[in-house]
Amino acid sequence: MSQTHGLRKWACCAKDEGDSECNICAECGLAYHLVCLGLSVPTEGGEWRCPKCAVRKLHSDDTLIRTLTDDIVETSEDNVTRRATKRQAISSPIAETSTVTRDDVHNIVKGVFKSEMGVLLTQMNNNFAMLMNRELQGLKSEITEMKESMNFMSLQYEEFKDKHQAVLKSMDELRMENTDLRTTVTHLTGRVDQLEQQARASNIELQCIPEKKAENLLNIVSSICKVVNCPVKPENIIKCTRIAKIDPAGLRPRSIVVQFSSPNVRDHLLASVKTYNKSKKTPDEKLNTSNIGLKCDKKPIYVVEHLTPSNKALHAAARLRAKENKYKYVWIRNGRVFVRKSDDTDYIMIKDMNSIEKIV
Template identity: 40%
Template sequence: MSSGGLVWGCCGLPTADDYIQCKKCMKAFHLACLTSSSGSSDLVVPPWICPACTNQLPKGGNGDEIPVGFSPNVTTRPTKRQALESPPGSGPDLASKEDLRCVVQEVVQREIEGLAAKISGSLRLVLNSELKTVSAEIKDMKDSMNFMNTKFEEMLRDQNEAKVIIADLKAENASLTSTVKDLSARLNSIEQNARSKNVEIQCVPEKKNENVIEIVTKISKVINCNVSSENIASCTRIAKLNPGHPRPRSIVAQFSTIQTRDKFMAAVINYNKQRPLHDKLNSANLDIDGPKTPIYVVDHLSPANKALHAAARTAAKQKGYKHVWVRSGRIYMRKSDDSNFILVKDMDTIKNLV
């Protein structure tokens, strides 16, 4: 009988609870039926062969026959598991749970190995592709670094050459500066020596059709020097440095000899010493109409010495020097009446004043 797809070899009741199948004929037997017939439930442990199939097994003979004393209903395990690729039911016994576990492990291991091989191949391809790109970029970077290194070495070489050139230029500039300074001093000395016979008369009021030689001779009479026109080689007014300044142009008188010039300067100094501050040499002494203005007679300085004299007077005010004067084209300074005088040779002398 069959019930639910099963072929029954016992009572045939259509119940599928607690049954076992014969591994030969595949018929189903209720455990209750087998127990009642044999009196023991130990004989119905799978894999199991029903009594009918057991009776059909050959007895004795060659190695394929059942050994003597073999009980078909005694549970035994096969010595060798069914091959993984063999068809179902082709093995000597049905697969046990351990066999199934081994089969599953082999399948899973084989799948994992195959997947690992695929992943490894894919990774190898991806890595090779990426490594080619990275290798190309590294090569480009290396080329760029080599190029930059070459340029850097060229810059260092150019910089070293520039340092040598700059050092040479500094030395040459220092030499030229010293030479220019020496030449400027010589030129200034020559210009000042050319003015050794000259005096500069400042702040004399200007008039049209004036005779500057007569003005000089009149001054000489006032200071008791008695210089005649024959002792004056030339006499003229000079241009102002600042044309917009209201101060009159100075008169430069060149005497025939240095002695005459020194005599004229000494007479002016003596005249001013003998007079009070408000009555020193002035325009009223020359009978010049207009307001009474002081008249100054000084050495005719070269342009460089004029600038040096102006700087010395400014420094004297700033640093408390009492006297600044010019004698024979040279500039002197004195901090107090009892201190030593200082000869102002150049701007460095003014810068080093204390």
């Protein structure tokens, strides 16, 4: 509590400073200059106690402090502060009266402050320790639960790792098995294709012959044989039929497949067609629809070996690659595809799609 007082007696010193701010004890009502107390700001709240009352309250069992506080100053009427008369101890002379200085008051206040601060610090330490223990207990429980969770996750991870290793091993085995199976399938596919091609060793394929209703395919084959000067007996022709197109949307008519009695008859007819076409000077004079008496636009007729679908695809890819690299010749012999870049170079046999890379 702080107030500004007029003329009155002060409990701290002999100075009469009416305009000075002070602290008034809540118990004894005595006033103290802030300067004498060593304070710069007055105490608010109305609960301030002077050194005497504070020491008596907090340290009633402290003989030294009680003795000092009993020596509270009394202000005389002439404004001179003197030490009060001490109590006379047993078998001791009466103590002499002495003046209480400002340093004495400061020392008393300092001791009280230290005592109060000590109690406050002790209480704060105890409260802090209790709070920390409570918080740490919860944190300890959480850490324990976390450790258990981590252990569980570690076990799960180890199990997952073992399963993963087993899966990787199984995948490697399956990959190797798949590679072997693919190699086997490729080999078997090649053998099946070879056997299928061998089954067509006596067949030829007539391409680009227009389709008509009620057409006689046997007469068409006989006419072609006569044109190329390769007489074939009817008994040498086993079967004549049109086959489905690879591309149903294509504009070219369906091809005619002719099966002869032997590969020799087929080879003889192919050689005759080749000789006939070479004897003509212009492409228009080569074998065409007008040569066999078909009443339609003049279109070329191609006589080739009857290839399997895979060999047809290989032949088409080889022709395209040869055209890009300016190869002069691409031909088929006994179901195999050959290419040659020029007359003075060696031929290249194209066995499969991987062999296309040889055409450079």
